[in-house]
Amino acid sequence: MSAIPSHAQGPADTPLLEETIGANLDRAVAAFPDREALVDLATGRRWSYRELDRDVNRVALGLLALGVGRGDRVGIWAPNCAEWFLVQYATARVGAILVTVNPGYRTHELAYVLRQSGIRTVVAARSFKTSDYAAMLAEAAPDCPYLRDILLIGSPEWDALLAAGEAADPGQLTEIGAQLSPTDPINIQYTSGTTGFPKGATLSHRNILNNGYFVGELCHYTEADRICVPVPFYHCFGMVMGNLAATSHGACVVIPAPAFDPAATLAAVAAERCTSLYGVPTMFIAELNDPGFDGYDLSSLRTGIMAGSPCPIEVMKQVVERMGMRDVSICYGMTETSPVSTQTRTDDPLERRVSTVGRVGPHLEVKVVDPVTGATVERGAPGELCTRGYSVMLGYWEEPAKTAEAVDAGGWMHTGDLAVMDEEGYLNITGRIKDMVIRGGENIYPREIEEFLYTHPDIVDAQVIGVPDAKYGEELMAWIRLRPGAEPLTPEALRAFCAGRIAHYKIPRYVHLVDEFPMTVTGKIRKVEMREQAVELLGLHDAAQTRHA
Template identity: 70%
Template sequence: MTSAGAPAVPSYASGISEVPLLGDTIGDNLDRTATAQPDVEALVEVPTARRWTYAQLREDVDVVAMGLMRAGLGKGDRVGIWAPNMAEWTLVQYATAKIGAILVNINPAYRTHELEYVLNQAGIRMLVSAEKFKTSDYVGMIEKVRGSCPALEQVVIIGGPEWEALVESGRGGDREELARLQAALSPDDPINIQYTSGTTGFPKGATLSHHNILNNGYFVGRLCGYTAEDRVCIPVPFYHCFGMVMGNLGCTTNGSTMVIPAQGFDPEATLRAVAQERCTSLYGVPTMFIAELNHPDFASYDLSSLRTGIMAGSPCPVEVMKQVVDRMGMTEVTICYGMTETSPVSTQTRADDSVERRVSTVGRVHPHVEVKVVDPETGLTVPRGQAGELCTRGYSVMLGYWEQPDKTAESIDAARWMHTGDLAVMDSDGYLNITGRIKDMVIRGGENVYPREIEEFLYTHPDVLDAQVIGVPDIKYGEELCAWVKLRDGVEGLTAEQVREFATGKLAHYKIPRYVIVVDEFPMTVTGKVRKVEMREKSVELLDLADAAAVKNA
């Protein structure tokens, strides 16, 4: 600031809105929508051709809720869900919300090590699980860990006799008792725990309330212009906020239709679902859109119904955004930025933003939310145009990490600002660019991976003396994992294939390093800290990744 001039404009913005926040619980809000438009289609599961109107969805949700009640579950009890995208996932999501049970999302890619941790850390009383998915034998894995999970009383396998019994029991349930339970819930009650990979080797459970996720889904949908005419194709996983909040809650709060194209992402199944169901909106992380655009039969699918959609979860390449607009007809596509801990969305581009803004920024602050960019050292807000750490505050900030107040205090400050760990720049009009991360988190195809967790695991390999894991650029996934390892004396070498063999079955596939570089020393600072920035630069050179590094992102 010069002595005569005005102070620089600070990198702060608040989302002014004439549309009030919803004061409902998730159950009450679903009932409201179902009463207003009982005959509108609510849910379509394309692989099984099952369909629900809003009246039918409400009925089936109530039946599952009463089944859970009769199984002895109620407000505050934790119910785990371990399954790919399927209608039953959605039924359990809303049924638990109706009775105030806390839904714990378990990543379908988890293996025994991670499953056992989450079951115990959340104190899950009932686990609702698919029988299997892809190469995962869920039933077998549950049997392996069940004896070491004392809180786990009941396991219900979807499609199995336990599920049938739960539903049958619910059909004979007491509707007045359900209504009483539902009426006794507060929008501020915790209703969902989502695990994010932990920087200290284990995931942390971001605990979210009705108020957090109901409103975030509602405003994401409003900014996409959703009405009862909209049909949203949701190939992104339900266990993420992207699927269950921006997808499911985005639809039910705005009266739109949820379309499940497949259990897991499949580009052809997604294109087929959009064409067959005349979807108006399509979600995905950049890798999904790339796979769809590059599908050999892309041109044979009629995508003319598409109007909007969301690309999020990973840095969005500018060229991909342009192709989504030009070749898929998603002229109103938006980019969202957020994190699980903020329910998730904090900023979003708008349909009326210029094409340049919509393909090269993560948009402006969301309604009823505040954002600021601060100097990571001083905590002071930096002037617009200057890089710093992005912080966000408002209704969307989580209640905290489940039973980890110390970890919560590291992320949420005394004024309730959530520190994202992301570096950002805010321009003069309030649009944000994400320029990097303070933390070392790697985002691989929309999955958050913390190097520390992988490093801790690699230390258990008999040949590894020390390990450092970084993210390196990748054209398909945005980033891939690269492990630099120091080997024990006498060990000749270690290949990526050998590491993959060692990790398979113990770590989720997306956490297994694609590249392994054997070194004698790590680059260090004078104070003895590993220089990961330098490691990244050298890895790009050694692995010949210059083309991937050159991809421009929003």
């Protein structure tokens, strides 16, 4: 019997949505005019689908009055708020390309994105946390030749945009909508580059509307669902898996706070009777460890999504048991694929749902290939995960060479992630190709060790990296967060815990106790920064200079 290749195709029984985001929203408004569509808890504002349609159109007509047209780039730079949501749908209605700007950017990064994407109009918060957005925009603007308008939310300019939209002829939107195509570019999202400047993944209506829709289908969303979205809108997790999954099913989006706060998130679920909750693993860990956790009524929760970075099995089990999210789903993907490629299903056995990233999504295709030869490997063998289908981006904005490096001639997006596909098509992500540690010729996947460390009763979170070593090339270092009140964990104590349970070469040589990890604003651990800090902490400068074959 021949070995089965690591290749799988998703079901295609439910057809793709061949419509624009605006047309899809029209259908939801017609079907559910009086159902709640959006709740912004920080400001106490609420919208039914009818009211949402009115305000989206007001913003869309205001943008037209400013001269924004099809294909023009409109930046949005703000934490999660209702205005962000309105601008997302308004730009889609007029065919403008929404450029989502990371709320954590400083002036240098902001200026790069403004210039590289050719942003014409920016909608921004005045400030957020320690960032003075207004001042940074004023500083960056002179070097951005395409920039015409800066609209600060709540400013006279923003109010003027709304007033212009109120006075305009809504018939314009009908005419424009008829000219738009589902394959038009609609969104540029800058992927967080670990080296050099980020790249602008360019996505179409078809890319992100279908991805949001099918993610929602696999969560069994209906108009009765209320989705708590504490993940950032500027990223696909918030604006696609959150907003578009909701509106394509007539469901409601609940914004618990402008930025993630575990207590505010738990309070929102309880007060708004949310049926679904989203988060990256670090968010769920923070919620589960919130001092007031037991005081929140989470009985309304049915489902939710954990994604964004590898999901620890032990955390997933607690989410099911302690939060009541019996149908919780793990999703895997990347910005360049709109984002979701694989997802667990509600009818998957619990063990599959807590230990894999599921199977390929509808209308998509995945394979696992040898990173060197490109040949598809047998099931059970590790390799690089590639994906193909409607979700693959149009390309990196004005960077054809970088696009060609990522998407091959066959249309396959090369993810850079290491994965294993089992006999039934379930996938495990075992790490990043660049995160793999080679210690004395042994290939070590940090994810495997991290999963083991989660079984230690005092460890809340663990991240394993490779650090330079003169003898072995690389050695293992564990960065660990302990439970409050736990005794400090020494390297010797950790080694004793590991001894006899994992191979000796997988036991971390170094242990570093931390309160938090270096992270991107989306909650992804920055292992590159951890490695840089480790060289300083451990005095490994000489080892870092050692050359190895």
